[in-house]
Amino acid sequence: MKKLEGAGLRGQSAGQTSLSTVEQEGSLRYLGYSIEDLAENASFEEVAYLLLLGKLPTSSELAEFEDELMNQRTMPDSLVSVVESIPASAHPMEVVRTIISYMGVIEPEKSFDDQLAIAKRLIGVTTTAIVYWYNFSHNGVKVSQDSGERSVAGHFLKLLRQEDIPELDKKTLDVSLTLYAEHEFNASTFTGRVCASTLSDLHSCLTAAVGSLRGPLHGGANEEAMKMLQQINSVxxxxxxxxxxxxxxxxxxxxxxxxxSIKDPRSNIIKKFSEQLSVGHEHKLLHDAAAEMExxxxxxxxxxxxxxxxMAPAYHYIGIPTDLFTPLFAIARIVGWSAHAFEQRSNNRIIRPSAEYIGPEDRNWVDIESR
Ligand SMILES: CC(C)(COP(=O)(O)OP(=O)(O)OC[C@H]1O[C@@H](n2cnc3c(N)ncnc32)[C@H](O)[C@@H]1OP(=O)(O)O)[C@@H](O)C(=O)NCCC(=O)NCCS
Known part of the structure; x- marks a missing residue:
């Protein structure tokens, strides 16, 4: 089939948003704040508050929001059983999809008034459940669900590594979550918004979005980049x-x-962390080869x-197994997906574009015996 004019809806506006703006020349802003400012000054929790509630929090609002996220981390017993039954051979994004979908079964969204509480619940519980699944299925270890860490980044790393986590490692993951939190009408967010436009429940919107994020042309690229860099033996x-x-x-x-078209503003931010972490690391080559490839x-x-x-060398340096790269992207993007679902719901019309028909002309019916 010949490549359609305007394939991939490239360059076309598919709706309006107040959440973020992605400019071709390499700028990204969440509600008007530049990604550089947010990465440098805000924690992921502050960014999540901004996207989900529409403004930067005061200190007390942030502390309350962090407490709420912390209180949402523990898995219900039946989710523990579900997670323990998923084999190590499962794709980790299948695990994320299952966690979110199953939460929709046992803690369904009864009304749209629950939407913010559900988003917080899913940020908290998905973080715990994915690491719990990884440790249980790969190492046979049932990790404690309580890390004592305040931040999502600290909680994830503590559960994963079961040791005290250096501040630089926590900061690296925290900044990466900010970079991944939101990105306008990318494929997974658009998927989620289409689902939201049918007035479906939030778990369904996020499950649909996870399916799109899994693909190697979208979220799966961080894992693929890692596998590629590991094949290189010298600069x-x-x-x-x-x-x-x-x-x-x-x-x-x-x-x-x-x-x-000329740069992704998020790349230089995470590159600096990768560079810093690579110093003295036994796999320094990963960063050096990546810089040469750039x-x-x-x-x-x-x-x-x-x-x-x-992101690939940076995550490797802070001890994250390659399988968990895309799930981390998903955890961060629960924020953006949810914010988009809220926005869609607040001024909804079902998303139903048309297609340009390029099939055969009108034809006469042919009986089955005559074909
Ligand atoms: C992100 C991506 C899907 C954008 O796709 P797109 O807008 O359709 O861009 P195109 O595929 O039309 O790219 C334009 C040209 O650059 C080439 N190109 C783009 N990305 C490339 C890449 N990563 N490696 C090699 N060539 C690439 C294309 O082959 C195409 O060349 P052509 O005109 O000779 O056919 C694409 O760049 C890609 O597949 N990148 C690798 C996956 C990835 O990193 N995804 C994460 C995105 S955040």
């Missing part, structure tokens, strides 16, 4: 590695973007890294 090898990929007409995961991809094709690329 000198990078150019021939890239050349070979182009020759084979393979895409290089973690590069390119559907909206940004330079060569620009020189060769004017392609630039998106947020997923340097």
């Amino acid at each position: 000198e090898e990078v150019k021939s590695f890239v050349d070979q990929k182009f020759e084979n007409k393979e895409k290089i995961m973690g590069f390119g973007h559907a909206v940004y 330079a060569y991809m620009w020189e060769r094709k004017k392609l630039f890294p998106n947020t997923d690329f340097f």
Whole structure:
């Protein structure tokens, strides 16, 4: 089939939002605040408050919000049983999808008045459940669900690593969650909004969104970038590695973007953390090879890294297994997906575009015996 004019709805406005703005030349703002300012000054919880409630919190509002998120972390017993029954061979995004969907069964959204409480519940419980599943299915260990950590980032890392977590590691994950929290009408958010526009429940909207995020062209790119970087044995090898990929007409995961044309503003932010963490690390090559690839991809094709690329070495350095990269993206994006569902619900019309028909002309019916 020939490539359709305007394929992928590229460059077309598909609706309005007050949540974020993504500019082609490389700028991203959440409710008017630049991503650079937010990453430097705000915690992920502050960013979540901003997106879900529409304003930056005061100190007391933030403390209350953090308490609420902390109180939502413990899994109901039946979710523990569900999670323990999922094998290690499952794709971790299937696990995230199952956790959210199952929460919709046992703690359904009875009315839209519950929407904010459900978003908080899902941020808290999904974080616990994904790490619990990972430790149980891979190592046979039932970790305590209580980390004593205030932040989502600290909680995730403590449950995962079962040790005291250095501040830099927590900060790296916290900033990454801010970078992943929201991104206008990307594929998963749009999926969730279409679902919200049918006035479906929030768990269904988020489950649908998780399905879209799983794909390697969207959230799965951070994992793919990691697997690719691990195949490189020296910085000198990078150019021939890239050349070979182009020759084979393979895409290089973690590069390119559907909206940004010269840079993804999130990339440099996480790159700095990757660089800092790489110093003295036994896998320093991961960062060095990534930096070399960034330079060569620009020189060769004017392609630039998106947020997923340097996220891969950064996550590796803070001890996160590659399988959990995309689930972390999902945990952060529960915030953006929920905020978009709330926005859609507040001024709803069902999303139902039309299609340009390119099939056969009108035809006469042919009986089955005559075909
Ligand atoms: C993000 C992405 C899906 C955007 O897709 P898109 O808007 O349809 O961009 P296109 O695929 O039309 O790219 C334009 C050109 O750049 C090339 N290109 C884009 N990204 C590339 C990549 N990562 N590696 C190699 N070439 C790439 C395309 O092959 C295309 O070349 P062509 O014109 O010769 O066919 C695409 O860049 C991609 O697949 N990247 C890798 C996956 C990834 O990192 N996803 C995370 C996104 S945040």
